[in-house]
Amino acid sequence: MVRLKSPIRLDWVDPAACSLEYRLKIIGRLPFFKHLPAEAISKINGLFHDHEVSADERIYFEGDEAKYLYLVAMGKVKLVRNTDSGREVFLDILHGSEYFGTLTVFGERVHAETAIAQTDCCILQISSEDFERVLTEYPDVTRKVLGAVSKRLTESQEVVKQLSTYTVEQRTASALLRLAGKLGEVRGQGVLIQLPFSRQDLAAMTGSTMETVSRVMSRFAEDGLVKSGRKWVTIMDMKRLEELVKKGAVN
Amino acid sequence: MVRLKSPIRLDWVDPAACSLEYRLKIIGRLPFFKHLPAEAISKINGLFHDHEVSADERIYFEGDEAKYLYLVAMGKVKLVRNTDSGREVFLDILHGSEYFGTLTVFGERVHAETAIAQTDCCILQISSEDFERVLTEYPDVTRKVLGAVSKRLTESQEVVKQLSTYTVEQRTASALLRLAGKLGEVRGQGVLIQLPFSRQDLAAMTGSTMETVSRVMSRFAEDGLVKSGRKWVTIMDMKRLEELVKKGAVN
DNA sequence: CGACTTTTTGAGTCTAGTCAAAACATGTGG
């Protein structure tokens, strides 16, 4: 079997700068703010503080007091839960203009998950009190936030279903498709997933182990479904991957 | 091994009647309405329609258009998702004064799950439009609803974590404790779970199979952790079950 | 008392986990 040596270059935009203009763009793109007029966005912007985080740094820990709502301005953030035995369970990956952080406004006192910068990031944060003020001033925002949280609930339930009934192979295929849907970038024949993630990460996403995922990926590569290397994956055959998720076996 | 012959009687209150008084009590107990004054509750009550459902009947199906928000007035309702292969994945069990149904207001168009009456039930329902009117009239209700949905998200993520890392034994113990927390009733030495549920149901809750769950339950019974029979379970030793969830083995 | 469901148990198989070692990729400094 031919092994590929880094056929694809991942090029990272180094953040380092969250200009005012950029902040406004990010905030204005949020599903629950995007319907607001420019002045409102500008006013809300004043309530956010920015904050650089380098790859692998923790933004907050499970159990920390939930004081802020965060936005990803640049880079990617992953949400995980740690088990008592130290294993990491992947919950979600976030990028441009997505929010995270369990807000006190939402009824929870502490963060239920840990947020880790998957790449170098620029993060915006707003305090619980300030956010509450925004909700009071713009009541329709609350409804949009409700929609956003509902959507995450639905997604989480989908993961529950998959973990309950799919094999590691199916879960892996499904995870790759989800990532491609969110972070995919067409590159020649395939779709490159614009995110550096290891077999360990993929194992956390699928509730499996590094070794098993590695075996699955090797099989996928042999069958021409993907190409991959150290911390990168390109999907070469979406269609067959999708079929595999449904039917549960490589044809 | 000694086998027990129905040591406990499950007595079911037959619904058949959702009196006005009872309806008001149910609606007023909802986490997102309970802070409202009696007149408001009474007014909101007028927007709800009641509706009897017998055990095992479907209230709505996954994929159905999401037109109503539902409340459990009497009885228990379970939420499941069906896999393509027909397997049932358990999501949640609801009883007195809990809501269900993905609302269009929440941003989703169709129900993501199927709702099944686990016992005979009395269900209250309100249309999407009417509920939206309530939200507009009482803005703080929206915030409470947000809290309720957030809580479910957190719970769902906990299930994801458990499915990813726990053994069937741990998941079974955890499921029993969760049920006991919600529906438990002290009976002599133990805590009876006030819900008729089969091994099949327990398998759906733990992402496992009837047979495996049966074996686990037999072991639990031998070790004096539970007593159980056809469609009922009594927990005899909470503490050891809890330890088992954490440590992962019967000491 | 049957007829029907649900639960239990057994035997065999397989998926996926563990432990361990080798192969490979990447970045650094000489």
Next chain:
DNA sequence: CCACATGTTTTGACTAGACTCAAAAAGTCG
């Protein structure tokens, strides 16, 4: 630009937890 140090990925061998199929046993209800 190469050689090495380090982290990542692959592969192998073994084991164990959980699934499948099948049949017997136990409850439940009319």
